[in-house]
Amino acid sequence: MENKGDKTTELSDGHEPEAINYRGIKAMPFIIGNETFEKIGTMGTISNLLVYLTSVFNMKSITAATLINVFQGTSNMAPLLGAFLSDTYFGRYKTLAFASTASFLGMAVLTLTAAISKFHPPKCSTSDISTCVGPTTWELAFLLSGFGFLVIGAGGIRPCNLAFGADQFNPATESGQKGINSFFNWYYFTFTFAVMVSATLIVYIQTSVSWAIGLGIPAGLMFFSCMLFFLGSSLYVKVKPEGSPLTSVAQVLVAATKKRKLKLPDEPSLSLFNYMPYNSINSKLPHTDQFRLLDKSAIMIPGDQINSDGAAVNQWKLCSIQQVEEVKCLVRVMPIWASSIIFLTAIIQQDTYAVFQALQSDRRLGNGGFTVPAASYAIFAMLSLTLSIPIYDRLMVPSLRKLTGKQGGITLLQRMGIGNLLSLITMLVSGLVEEHRRNLALTRPTLGIAPKGGAISSMSALWLVPQLLLTGICQCFGCIGHIEFYYKQFPENMRSIAGSFFFLGLAGSSYLNGFLVSFMHHITARTKAGDWLPEDLNKGKLDYYYFLIASLGFINFIYFLVCAKWYRYKADDGKKQTEKIIV
Secondary structure (H helix, E strand, O other): OOOOOOOOOOEOOOOOOOOOOOOHHHHHHHHHHHHHHHHHHHHHHHOOHHHHHHHOOOOOHHHHHHHHHHHHHHHHHHHHHHHHHHHHHHHHHHHHHHHHHHHHHHHHHHHHHHHOHHHOOOOOOOOOHHHOOOOOHHHHHHHHHHHHHHHHHHHHHHHHHHHHHHHOOOOOOHHHHHHHHHHHHHHHHHHHHHHHHHHHHHHHHHHHHOHHHHHHHHHHHHHHHHHHHHHOHHHOOOEOOOOOOHHHHHHHHHHHHHOOOOOOOOOHHHHOOOOOOOOOOOOOOOOOOOOHHHHHHHOOOOOOOEOOOOOEOOOOOOOOHHHHHHHHHHHHHHHHHHHHHHHHHHHHHHHOHHHHHHHOOEOEOOOOOOEOOHHHHHHHHHHHHHHHHHHHHHHHHHHHHHHHOOOOOOOHHHHHHHHHHHHHHHHHHHHHHHHHHHHHHHHOOOOOEOOOOOEOOOOEHHHHHHHHHHHHHHHHHHHHHHHHHHHHHOOHHHHHHHHHHHHHHHHHHHHHHHHHHHHHHHHHOOOOOOOOOOOOHHHOOHHHHHHHHHHHHHHHHHHHHHHHHHOOOOOEOOEOOOOOOOO
């Protein structure tokens, strides 16, 4: 049990909080239930959107892939704004309440686009696909309004859900710490469970039974998720917003700009303004000699005034060494973060063009009985990720720890470097599989015509499994490595922003992928060799596109090694860590 109090109270801003009744165990079913149904709802809606846009809205594959990339990119960029609004104005409870409602509205709109014939184009004729009619401006606007609600929902839910669950436990007690760990375990379990249910049952209903029912079920689950969340409102600890740490970042940048013409003292660590708030949750950072321009914000000049508690009166003119070093932590991370964009571009291919590969492959199981929905093959990536995590944590880390003497077996940068290398290999394997699929489609009898045209290759879609398994292993090293890296290298009060940084990388990769798809489609269509990315993959060169991303991945890997060699880990309590990636 958690600390007892007379009632659930809100933490006051700037005052000693009243006794808080942490009801973590009692509140946990409502939060976990909300998370489970929300994830099944959203994943069930998003995972099959590519097929929905091409089969119901009659979009060309290039248009659908670009739209999905823009939608996912915007959804992944929104959490940064959501984290800022939550920390500064609304708090996590209100942000989650608003975002959950927005997600439900988005799913409801998508359900209506499938259920009401006036909200989508007429179905294409199977005999003459060239007569397909695309969506009208009004139909497209209504569809995009649903996407807009889903973006708002993602912006509020993604940066707040984990932190809000952790808020329900008292971190000062052993039972509270165990409760937080238990919550995190259940959170990731429900995420895996949601993906598996979505990629199998819901995707099957959408493609084989009815799109209206298949989209209506996630919408209903999201409504139930909202109800569970609101039913537990009286049990929650609702932390009031304390202001965004980005304000402190802006103050350092503004003050350093104003004092850019000043000369730094010979001993900056002894001469600059040194102040640490007594109630700060951040660990004290020693002065470093990187990015010395930022140190100028801590130079005291005539007119800079100090309060009785030692803090600067105007922090837009005078900042402390601690503030400066916190900003340096953020700046150091940026080059490493930039490497995640191309790394993640390789991974998101399995959500777009791997689906088109499956559509033009033999998806039958057994002797022509059950046909696996194209989007369901994504479950292999999730299974691979699910199995890779305990293998890495329980088998590899202990063995590596004995060899290296490091607590994590290898450094975070080394783990991320392995992920970068695996993403490159994933693209090479994807290209070879696509080359094999296309060659069979062109040289051997085919199995009919795909829904969007083009012969179905006799290659079994199970040939896609190796690249999907590699994707899961790649995420185990790279994605989890990035998330842990941001969490540990950002100042403690920036951890909600740290969580948003990974999604920001996903946003960049989605935009980059959308640009590359559109650019290569238009450029190669003018060449004698022909379009790499046509509607019919058998007439294109998708393998060349995969090899292009692999080439970018190789350049990115070299860039990452250079950045990792330069990087300095955050040092606490004056003790500098010297972990470096081994090149």
